[in-house]
Amino acid sequence: MSLDAIVARPRLQRWLDLVLTTEPRQRASLVTTGWACLLMVCCVFSLELGAVAGLADPQLVRWWSLGSGACVLISFALIRSGASMGWRDPAFTHVQIAYAITSNAVAYAIADQARGITPPVLAVIMMFGVFGLRPAQIKVLMVYGLIAYGVAAALVQCWEPLGAMPVELAAMYLLIVAVVLFTSTALTLRAHAMREHLQGRKRDLSQAVEQVRELATRDELTGLPNRRHMQEMMRVEGLRAARSGQPLLMAQLDLDAFKVINDTHGHAAGDLVLQSFARLVSGCVRSADILARWGGEEFVLLMCNTSAQDGSYLLERVRSVVAATPVQLPTGATIELTVSVGAAQFLEGEELASLLERADEALYAAKRLGRNRVVWATR
Numbered sequence: 268m269s270l271d272a273i274v275a276r277p278r279l280q281r282w283l284d285l286v287l288t289t290e291p292r293q294r295a296s297l298v299t300t301g302w303a304c305l306l307m308v309c310c311v312f313s314l315e316l317g318a319v320a321g322l323a324d325p326q327l328v329r330w331w332s333l334g335s336g337a338c339v340l341i342s343f344a345l346i347r348s349g350a351s352m353g354w355r356d357p358a359f360t361h362v363q364i365a366y367a368i369t370s371n372a373v374a375y376a377i378a379d380q381a382r383g384i385t386p387p388v389l390a391v392i393m394m395f396g397v398f399g400l401r402p403a404q405i406k407v408l409m410v411y412g413l414i415a416y417g418v419a420a421a422l423v424q425c426w427e428p429l430g431a432m433p434v435e436l437a438a439m440y441l442l443i444v445a446v447v448l449f450t451s452t453a454l455t456l457r458a459h460a461m462r463e464h465l466q467g468r469k470r471d472l473s474q475a476v477e478q479v480r481e482l483a484t485r486d487e488l489t490g491l492p493n494r495r496h497m498q499e500m501m502r503v504e505g506l507r508a509a510r511s512g513q514p515l516l517m518a519q520l521d522l523d524a525f526k527v528i529n530d531t532h533g534h535a536a537g538d539l540v541l542q543s544f545a546r547l548v549s550g551c552v553r554s555a556d557i558l559a560r561w562g563g564e565e566f567v568l569l570m571c572n573t574s575a576q577d578g579s580y581l582l583e584r585v586r587s588v589v590a591a592t593p594v595q596l597p598t599g600a601t602i603e604l605t606v607s608v609g610a611a612q613f614l615e616g617e618e619l620a621s622l623l624e625r626a627d628e629a630l631y632a633a634k635r636l637g638r639n640r641v642v643w644a645t646r
């Protein structure tokens with residue numbers, strides 16, 4: 268590769284970065300304006316060709332080309348500089364379309380024998396309304412188009428240098444312009460409605476995906492993470508603890524004599540107790556800890572970056588808060604509650620299944636020893 272090419276490449280890269288490296292909303296506005304710019308270049312080229320061929324006044328066409336080009340460049344600069352990013356529509360589509368309609372009507376007035384090219388361009392301009400305009404704005408722009416063309420047609424008829432034409436021909440042009448405006452507006456409105464519909468469907472779909480995700484990871488009764496989600500969290504936290512060497516604790520919490528509660532007060536009361544227990548424990552643990560419903564009346568608490576001493580203190584607090592907070596039923600009855608806890612500390616190189624097993628054994632020891640207590644697993 269030549270030295271020139273090596274030097275030129277970063278420069279080209281800088282130019283490309285300058286035009287393309289933008290945030291997504293800004294990039295979308297630049298792309299829309301880029302299309303408008305392309306349309307404008309084609310129109311300028313066609314009218315300049317008409318002027319060279321003697322079909323239109325070259326001086327008027329030159330001024331029109333300069334004015335139109337300047338407006339497109341200003342739009343581009345406003346978007347690229349980020350000056351329009353605070354606006355509701357950073358591409359200020361309605362302003363750009365209004366300006367394009369004006370430019371198109373002026374082209375109609377000055378294009379003399381070449382004015383036949385302007386109505387189809389008007390249709391394309393109206394189509395840009397699909398991007399971000401409200402239906403009311405599209406309709407206002409249609410009315411504005413009719414007025415702009417009406418004024419341009421009147422100018423052509425009244426001012427000789429613009430190349431007056433037979434009234435019948437002027438009426439034909441106006442009729443075609445009106446048809447173009449109505450039809451393109453109707454099509455634009457239809458495309459707009461379809462776009463809105465699709466966006467609505469997309470929103471519904473994202474909500475449904477979010478719901479499915481929620482259902483797949485949450486326990487419906489308590490709102491806590493469910494067993495499947497907890498297994499994933501355990502895997503992630505286990506890897507983190509192994510990598511960082513930070514202490515990781517796991518506790519299994521099991522409500523005592525829960526069957527008796529169900530049998531005495533009914534299944535619905537049992538559900539209320541489970542919800543109340545989940546709330547109580549959630550209120551005791553730190554936001555970094557993860558409490559999940561493991562199944563039935565059994566819960567698992569994962570305490571990340573927690574020393575055995577802090578863990579002991581926390582679990583004892585959970586136990587005493589549960590024991591000191593009877594659950595009030597809607598019937599007026601109160602249920603005294605206790606919880607047995609089996610806890611274990613993650614050992615270096617240990618499998619998660621083994622950690623869970625040790626916590627489970629400690630839980631059974633707590634039950635055997637008379638319930639309502641915290642037992643730590645031995646190594």
Ligand SMILES: Nc1nc2c(ncn2[C@@H]2O[C@H](COP(=O)(O)OP(=O)(O)OP(=O)(O)O)[C@@H](O)[C@H]2O)c(=O)[nH]1
Nearest residue numbers: 521522523524525526527529534535537538563564
């Ligand atoms: N209300 C309600 N009960 C549940 C739910 N899931 C499991 N259970 C009940 O929880 C009870 C658990 O009973 P056991 O396994 O004998 O445990 P326990 O009575 O707490 O006895 P210990 O654990 O030995 O203290 C069973 O009666 C299950 O039917 C639930 O979602 N709602």
